Amino acid sequence: xxxxxxxxxxxxxxxxxxxxxxxxxxxxxxxxxxxxxxxxxxxxxxxxxxxxxxxxxxxxxxxxxxxxxxxxxxxxxxxxxxxxxxxxxxxxxxxxxxxxxxxxxxxxxxxxxxxxxxxxxxxxxxxxxxxxxxxxxxxxxxxxxxxxxxxxxxxxxxxxxxxxxxxxxxxxxxxxxxxxxx
Numbered sequence: 001x002x003x004x005x006x007x008x009x010x011x012x013x014x015x016x017x018x019x020x021x022x023x024x025x026x027x028x029x030x031x032x033x034x035x036x037x038x039x040x041x042x043x044x045x046x047x048x049x050x051x052x053x054x055x056x057x058x059x060x061x062x063x064x065x066x067x068x069x070x071x072x073x074x075x076x077x078x079x080x081x082x083x084x085x086x087x088x089x090x091x092x093x094x095x096x097x098x099x100x101x102x103x104x105x106x107x108x109x110x111x112x113x114x115x116x117x118x119x120x121x122x123x124x125x126x127x128x129x130x131x132x133x134x135x136x137x138x139x140x141x142x143x144x145x146x147x148x149x150x151x152x153x154x155x156x157x158x159x160x161x162x163x164x165x166x167x168x169x170x171x172x173x174x175x176x177x178x179x180x181x182x
Contacts, residue, residue, distance in 0.1 A: 006043030011066055013041045015059050029058045031128055049109045049181035050129030050161055063109060064101040072104040085112060108182040117169040124164040130182045131161045138175035141168045
């Protein structure tokens with residue numbers, strides 16, 4: 001199931017309004033410009049996972065509800081079987097699959113992310129929180145705060161995602177990684 005940005009944005013708006021939180025209040029909570037937040041609700045801007053986590057915390061809901069419209073119910077454990085991960089379109093450059101959408105009140109969001117080799121110049125981005133990336137296949141170039149790091153299969157990195165960063169697939173081959181956003 002592939003969730004579209006406009007569907008997620010619509011859910012964000014509805015839940016925010018139900019909780020009587022203004023766009024300005026939400027933007028302040030997320031430490032982002034109100035215009036950026038409004039673009040998330042309009043479905044015109046990719047939403048970083050850490051921002052989804054921040055929105056869910058502010059609205060006292062689980063990120064699964066924001067992503068799929070379904071309440072997460074599991075509180076002891078959740079299993080995501082092969083082929084059952086929810087595809088999430090929160091960045092156009094990456095194909096992401098949420099691995100724990102049914103677990104309620106997560107402190108982190110695990111994803112399998114595939115980055116296709118691109119000819120276009122990728123965009124830098126920054127968002128509140130931290131990230132852990134573990135390369136499952138391919139070679140990844142990640143640039144964080146003007147530092148270029150090359151990661152190969154089996155390598156990992158943990159970083160402060162509030163610094164501008166970008167990930168690129170090298171050697172004209174896709175990169176598959178386990179990403180955990182906190």
